[in-house]
Amino acid sequence: MDAIFKALNDPARRALLDSLRRKDGQSLTELEEQLDMSRFGVMKHLKVLEDAHLVISRKQGRFKYHYLNALPLQEMLDRWVAPFLRPQAQMMSDLKAKLERETSMGKPDFMMQTFIRCSQDALWDALTKADQMAAYHFMCNDVRGDAKPDNVTEFILPDGNPMLRQVTTELDPKSRIAMTFEPLFMGPNAPASHMVYVIEPQGETCKLTIEHYDMAPGQEGFAEGWARLAASLKSYLETGTALKMAS
Template sequence: MQAFTCLTVSVQPELDKVFKALADPTRRYLLDQLHEDNGLTLNELCRRVDMTRQSATQHLAVLEAANLVSTVRRGREKLHYLNPVPLHEMQERWVGKFERPRLHALSAVKRRAEENMSEKPSFVYVTYIESTPEKVWEALTDADITALYWGHRNESDWQEGSSWAHVRADGSGIADIKGEVVESKPPKRLVTSWYDPNGPEDQVPSRAAFDIQLYQGVVRLTVTHTDLADAKAHRDVSGGWAAVLSNLKSLLETGKPLSLEMSKAR
C-alpha cells in the first residue's frame, strides 16, 4: 500500500502556525527529542530540556496547535509524538523536488523509533476533517459508506463485545480482517481488535483506536494502532492508514473519495 500525504483543512493558516512553532529554539529542541525518542511523557521532556512543567506545557501547546506534536493517553500519562505531516507539506511546497531523500530519511527514522517502542503505541496518525463527530463516526461504522472509501464493508452492530469484520466490497463475502469491538462510545471513541482470519492460529491481535474530537470547528481524528506483529506490519499499517484516511477526508469534505484503488487497503 502506498502512503499519501494528509491534507490540512486550510493550508495557509496551518503553515503560519508551523512557522511560529519552529521559530523558537526550545520548541525545535523538543521536536529533536521526540525525533530521537518518540512517545515521551511530559516529565521525560522536562528532564531533557531542564525546564518547569508549566513552561514545557506552554511550548508543547504551541506545537500541538501547529499539529507538529500529537498526544495519546496511556493510563494517567500523556505520551507525545512527533507528527511529520506539516513538515512534509512544507517540504512538498517549497523544496520537495530537491530534497525528497531527506523526507524519506526522516520517515525511516520515525518508523524505526516507533518499532523499537515496548509498551507504547506502535503507530499514531492524526488528520483534520471539515465535518462533525457524528458524521465521522458514521463513516467509520456504516458498511455502505466504508465500501465507498475503503473498498471494504466494516460490518458489526458496534456494541462492546460484539464481533466485527472487514469484508471485501466486491460481493465475494471474503473477510480480510476480523476482530472484536473492545470499546464503543459514539461519537467519540471506537476501539477494535484486528486479526487475519487466514493467519496463524497463535497470532496476537492488534488493536486500532479511533478518537474523534472537535478542534477549532473541525474534527480531529486520531488513529492509534498498537500491538503490531513486526516491521512489515508497521509499514503496511503506516501506508494503509494514510491512504484510507485521506480517502475518508475527501469523501466527507467533497462528497466523493479520491481516485485511489482501495480494494486492497487495510
Template sequence: MDSVFKALADPTRRTLLDRLRDTDGQTLQQLQGQLDMTRFGVMKHLGVLEEAGLVTTKKVGRFKHHYLNAVPLQQAIDRWIEPLLVKPAARAVLDLKSQLEGETRMSKPDFVMETYIKTTQDRLWDVLMDEKAIAHYHFIASHGTRNGDAVTMHFADGAPMLTNTLLSSDPKSRMEWTFEPHWDGGASPTSRVVYLMRPENEFVRLTIEHYDLGGPAVPGEGVADGWVRWASGLKSWLETGEDAHIGPMDQQEG
C-alpha cells in the same frame, strides 16, 4: 499551515520531532534527558508543536506521553513539496505484529495520530460504522462486508484484508475495535484500535490510538504510514464528496 512551518523553523523543535520519530510516546522527562535545556524550556517547545498539530499527547496516570503526528507534515508535503519531487519507490504497508491480552483504557498506546475533519460528529460516527463507506476512502481495500459487529475489508479480488470487530462504544465520541490482519495468512496477531471524536466548531478532531502492536510504529513506514493514508482518504472524501484512495506509491505510479 503557517503554524507548521513556524514550528519547524526552530532547530530544538526539529530535534524533539526527531526524538519522537526514533521513539514515539516519550514523556517530558525522557525528552528533557536528551536535550541540554530546562524542563520549562522543553515544555514551551512541546506546546508550540502541539499547537501546530505536529505532536499529540496521551495522559496515562501521572505521565503524559508525546507522539509525533504525521498528518500536518503530510499535508504540507502534499501541497508544497510533493508536486516538485519525483515520487519515491513503493514502501511496505501495514507490517504489523501485536497481541490482544486484556489491555485497559489506561494502557499506553503504541501509536497515536490526530487529524481535523470538516464534518459533523454524527456524520463521522456513521461513516466509521458503515462498511459501505470503505469503498470511498480506504487506501487499499476495495469494499467492506459486515457480519454482526465484525466488519471485513477486502482486496479488489475479494480476498479478506482486515477484520475489525466492535468491542465497545460511547455513542458519537468513542469506539474500540479489534484489528485482525488477513493479508499475511494470519501470521500477524490481533491488536486493538480506538477512535476518539470531539467536535470543535466546524470540525471534528479525530484521534486514532493503536494498542498492542508489540513494537514501535515508525513514522513513514508500516502501520504509521497506513494510518496517514487511511485518515487522509477519509478526510478528503468527507470534505469533498469525491472518492479518495491514497494508496501505496506503486499503485499511484502504476
C-alpha cells in the same frame, strides 16, 4: 504556517522531533535525558511544538506522553511542493492536536488527528457502515459487517482475500468506537492489537482522533496505512470522492 516555521527554527526542537520519530510516545523524563538542558527548558520547547501542532501530548496517570504529528508538515508540502511535483498528493489538511480523553487501554503506541468538514452523523455512518467503509478504504472494495458491539467486520481485497478483521468491543454512539485489529495481510499468526476512533464535533467540522494500542514490533508501518485511510475518508466525506490506491 508561521508557528511551524518558528518551531522548526531551533536545533533543540528539531532534536525532539527526531527523537519522537525514532520512538513515539515518550515521557518528559525520557526526552529530557537526551538534551543538555533543564527540565523547564525541555517543557518550553515542547510547548512551542505543541502550539505548532507538530507534537500531540496525552496524560496517562501521573505521566504525560508525547507523539510526533507529522501531518502539518505534509500540509505544508502539499501547499508549496505538491502542485509542482505531485499533482495527486494527499488531501489531508487542517490537522490539529491534543487528545483530551483517556481510555482504559493505557498508553497508545500511535495517534493521529484530523479535522473533517462534515456532520457528526455523517462521520459516524462512515466509520460504522460496511458499505461506506468499502467506498473509501484505500485498498478494499468490499467490507462485510457493520461496526456493532461484538460484530465482526472484514475488509476484503480485490482478489477476494481478507486483509483485515476487526471486532467491535466498545461503542459510544456518535462519539467513540473501540475495535480489535487483526492484520490478516501479515499472515494468520500476526499479533492482533486494538484501535479506537474518537469523534468530537466542533462547529462545521468534526475532529477525528485515531489511537492504536498494543502494536507488536515490526508493525510501525501501520502508521502509513492510517494516513492513507484518514486522507481517503476526509476526501470521501468532503468531496464525495475517495483516494483509492491504483490497482
